[in-house]
Amino acid sequence: MLGEDWPTNSASKASFTADLAHNNLSIVNVSLRELMASDFKFGELDALALIIINLSLSELEVLLQRVDLSQLSTTIVLRLTSADVNIVDWVNQRNISHFIQDESAETLSRILDLSRMRMLRRTVIRQIAEQSKSTDQVVQDQEEKIIAKTLDIELSNQEQNQKLKRERQLLKFLKDVAMADFYDSFLRSVKNEFKIFHELGEIFIVDVKSETDLSILNLKVMDRWKDYKIHESFDFMLSKNLSTFFANVFQRPFGRVIATNLKGNCFLIVESHLSDIQNIQFQEFLSDRQEILKIVFDKIDNEEKMNSFSFRWEKIFDFIKDPIAVIDENYNVVACNNAFEKVADQKKCFQIFAGSEQPCMGCPLQQNKSTGELRGGNIIVGNSSYDVVAFGLEASFVHTYKDQTESNRLQLELIHKKKMATIGKLAGHLSHELNNPLTGIRSMAQVLMKEAEAESNPQALKDLTEIESAAQRSLSVIRNFIEFSDNKNCIELTDIHKLIERTIPLMKTSLRNHILLKDLNAQKYSARVNPSLFQQVLFNLIKNAIQSMGEKGRVQIQTSNPTSTVIRVSVSDTGKGIPKAVQHLIFQPFFTTKDKTQGNGLGLSIVRSIVESFHGQISFTSEEGVGTQFHIELPVASRDENLSH
Amino acid sequence: MKILVIDDEVLITSSLKRALEKRGHTVAVANNGDQGIKAWQKMQPQLVVIDFIMPDMNADQVLTYFPERLGCKVILMSAYLGEKTVEKPPLLKIDLFIKKPFENIFEICDLIEKVVD
Numbered sequence: 093m094l095g096e097d098w099p100t101n102s103a104s105k106a107s108f109t110a111d112l113a114h115n116n117l118s119i120v121n122v123s124l125r126e127l128m129a130s131d132f133k134f135g136e137l138d139a140l141a142l143i144i145i146n147l148s149l150s151e152l153e154v155l156l157q158r159v160d161l162s163q164l165s166t167t168i169v170l171r172l173t174s175a176d177v178n179i180v181d182w183v184n185q186r187n188i189s190h191f192i193q194d195e196s197a198e199t200l201s202r203i204l205d206l207s208r209m210r211m212l213r214r215t216v217i218r219q220i221a222e223q224s225k226s227t228d229q230v231v232q233d234q235e236e237k238i239i240a241k242t243l244d245i246e247l248s249n250q251e252q253n254q255k256l257k258r259e260r261q262l263l264k265f266l267k268d269v270a271m272a273d274f275y276d277s278f279l280r281s282v283k284n285e286f287k288i289f290h291e292l293g294e295i296f297i298v299d300v301k302s303e304t305d306l307s308i309l310n311l312k313v314m315d316r317w318k319d320y321k322i323h324e325s326f327d328f329m330l331s332k333n334l335s336t337f338f339a340n341v342f343q344r345p346f347g348r349v350i351a352t353n354l355k356g357n358c359f360l361i362v363e364s365h366l367s368d369i370q371n372i373q374f375q376e377f378l379s380d381r382q383e384i385l386k387i388v389f390d391k392i393d394n395e396e397k398m399n400s401f402s403f404r405w406e407k408i409f410d411f412i413k414d415p416i417a418v419i420d421e422n423y424n425v426v427a428c429n430n431a432f433e434k435v436a437d438q439k440k441c442f443q444i445f446a447g448s449e450q451p452c453m454g455c456p457l458q459q460n461k462s463t464g465e466l467r468g469g470n471i472i473v474g475n476s477s478y479d480v481v482a483f484g485l486e487a488s489f490v491h492t493y494k495d496q497t498e499s500n501r502l503q504l505e506l507i508h509k510k511k512m513a514t515i516g517k518l519a520g521h522l523s524h525e526l527n528n529p530l531t532g533i534r535s536m537a538q539v540l541m542k543e544a545e546a547e548s549n550p551q552a553l554k555d556l557t558e559i560e561s562a563a564q565r566s567l568s569v570i571r572n573f574i575e576f577s578d579n580k581n582c583i584e585l586t587d588i589h590k591l592i593e594r595t596i597p598l599m600k601t602s603l604r605n606h607i608l609l610k611d612l613n614a615q616k617y618s619a620r621v622n623p624s625l626f627q628q629v630l631f632n633l634i635k636n637a638i639q640s641m642g643e644k645g646r647v648q649i650q651t652s653n654p655t656s657t658v659i660r661v662s663v664s665d666t667g668k669g670i671p672k673a674v675q676h677l678i679f680q681p682f683f684t685t686k687d688k689t690q691g692n693g694l695g696l697s698i699v700r701s702i703v704e705s706f707h708g709q710i711s712f713t714s715e716e717g718v719g720t721q722f723h724i725e726l727p728v729a730s731r732d733e734n735l736s737h
Numbered sequence: 738m739k740i741l742v743i744d745d746e747v748l749i750t751s752s753l754k755r756a757l758e759k760r761g762h763t764v765a766v767a768n769n770g771d772q773g774i775k776a777w778q779k780m781q782p783q784l785v786v787i788d789f790i791m792p793d794m795n796a797d798q799v800l801t802y803f804p805e806r807l808g809c810k811v812i813l814m815s816a817y818l819g820e821k822t823v824e825k826p827p828l829l830k831i832d833l834f835i836k837k838p839f840e841n842i843f844e845i846c847d848l849i850e851k852v853v854d
Contacts, residue, residue: 527838528744528838530838531837531838531839534842536752538841538843
């Protein structure tokens with residue numbers, strides 16, 4: 093209340109004061125004198141709920157010189173004491189909100205409402221202000237945090253970028269160096285990578301083979317390792333002074349040595365002329381790449397070893413003279429050596445090796461497959477016989493082929509020689525044991541024949557003549573037999589017809605019920621043969637003929653001259669013939685269709701080898717159920733050579 | 738002429754004896770080495786025809802009993818041709834070798850008579 097106290101009515105005043113108090117308000121009276129005091133703080137007026145001015149116009153004018161009411165935010169109520177019309181203009185100019193003219197209850201309650209509203213508003217404003225203040229604080233805090241965070245992020249972002257860049261560089265290096273598949277390309281990409289350091293000298297790889305042997309790959313002169321010999325033994329890994337060491341090796345001053353162990357005794361050596369700071373950078377750069385270098389080098393080293401290992405294996409495989417093939421269970425060749433044949437396409441082993449369209453007779457694969465054990469078999473390809481051994485499991489079987497032809501031939505020769513030696517011994521004994529009594533019989537017959545002649549006893553003479561000639565025949569059989577067994581190695585001009593005649597008597601016992609026909613029509617019948625061996629040929633062929641015929645049949649021996657320079661000796665039978673399937677096998681040693689007791693499968697192979705030793709040929713035609721003809725063709729000996737008997 | 742024939746084959750000795758006796762010779766026979774030695778000592782023959790291989794001993798063993806041959810000639814016969822070394826044993830000092838089996842006994846008789854001449 094500026095000026096006089098109000099309301100003037102004491103009852104109104106009391107109820108007004110009570111109402112105010114009820115609303116937590118009170119009246120403060122400020123007199124004009126107080127207002128006019130020099131130390132009065134008009135600013136404090138702003139804190140009031142309501143200003144009621146109860147001053148006269150003249151007093152008001154005085155006050156207004158001191159304070160600009162329009163500066164105050166507080167609602168101002170002016171009490172009009174008299175109806176001064178001029179006051180309206182005045183009020184309009186000076187931020188007066190309300191007027192009071194009486195002290196009626198209505199006016200009082202209006203004042204109260206104004207005060208209350210004003211207070212309420214102030215409270216709300218204060219609250220808002222406080223609230224906004226705390227919000228500001230929060231915002232500020234957040235802002236600070238965000239700034240800190242942003243800073244942080246920016247920093248780590250930079251770091252991250254750098255890291256990423258490094259990683260990317262490493263990755264690129266890894267990619268580059270991983271492409272290398274040999275030592276030289278490895279070193280090349282290392283050199284390329286290290287190029288960013290200009291002050292580096294030589295970069296090379298050292299393989300420390302022993303205390304005195306080094307191998308160096310530097311790509312300067314050639315792409316290969318160069319061996320160096322060190323005169324004093326030197327422990328590379330323990331040495332501190334590698335610089336001097338390499339200066340000695342290369343015979344030139346050598347910079348600082350940065351050695352990185354790649355694998356075992358292999359080192360990457362970098363010659364450095366870097367400053368200390370650059371050197372730290374380089375060391376870091378190098379240590380980043382160390383793992384990559386090691387991994388890639390290890391890979392290359394293993395590959396090289398593997399390569400040389402498999403190369404060596406392949407060579408060994410190829411150098412083996414006997415054919416070897418790795419085949420799968422369907423006979424497809426998976427790998428094979430040179431002796432077997434190099435083929436690009438996958439083919440069956442029998443197609444390649446035997447040129448046939450079905451597995452070889454005697455192939456041990458199936459047995460090996462079913463038993464899982466090493467199995468051997470014998471197959472015949474062309475004129476050669478092979479021992480085949482199959483071993484392995486599931487998809488890979490190893491076939492080794494051993495050519496038995498030569499060893500079979502040797503074995504054959506051995507058996508033949510042994511046989512003939514036995515026969516020779518036997519013949520010697522026989523000749524003594526039989527010749528003696530036969531000579532006695534014959535001699536006695538001759539003596540008695542003479543006596544019978546003298547005594548004119550024709551019957552006795554006839555009988556004795558029979559005895560004498562029987563003895564003579566027996567003796568000639570023995571002689572032939574000795575000739576047959578006498579395996580002296582001499583080829584001589586021989587009358588083939590006579591030889592046939594001499595051989596037939598030896599066959600008499602084998603013939604049993606069979607008929608033997610001779611049909612010796614050749615005009616030229618001398619040839620250069622070993623007579624006893626040729627007898628064996630005839631003997632074998634006739635024996636085979638007889639054996640093929642069972643109880644009855646006909647054996648025919650014919651000679652002819654298909655050309656004037658060839659004598660052909662044919663032995664034919666009316667036997668069961670040779671089955672087509674085995675016709676190509678019959679000259680193979682140990683091949684036989686007979687019972688084990690009847691032959692060892694050597695006869696025809698002996699026959700062939702003998703005929704061939706006389707520069708002759710043997711062939712045959714055969715039809716099952718009809719018979720077989722063997723033909724031996726020999727070159728006729730020239731006429732001017734004398735026959736020897 | 739006194740002739741001794743030694744051979745383990747009886748038919749040979751007897752046929753030779755018969756043929757030679759027909760020609761007027763005196764012939765003794767022996768059918769093994771031991772008999773041969775005794776007959777030789779007893780008979781003092783001018784000619785001995787001896788088979789090389791006999792069951793009890795061979796001709797060379799028989800001949801060692803008569804190193805000076807007592808002035809008699811020796812004809813060796815052999816059927817054993819399995820070993821070529823036997824064709825003419827060098828140390829036996831024989832006068833003739835006859836290979837058995839022989840074709841004709843009378844030819845042998847001719848050969849025997851020829852040796853003594």
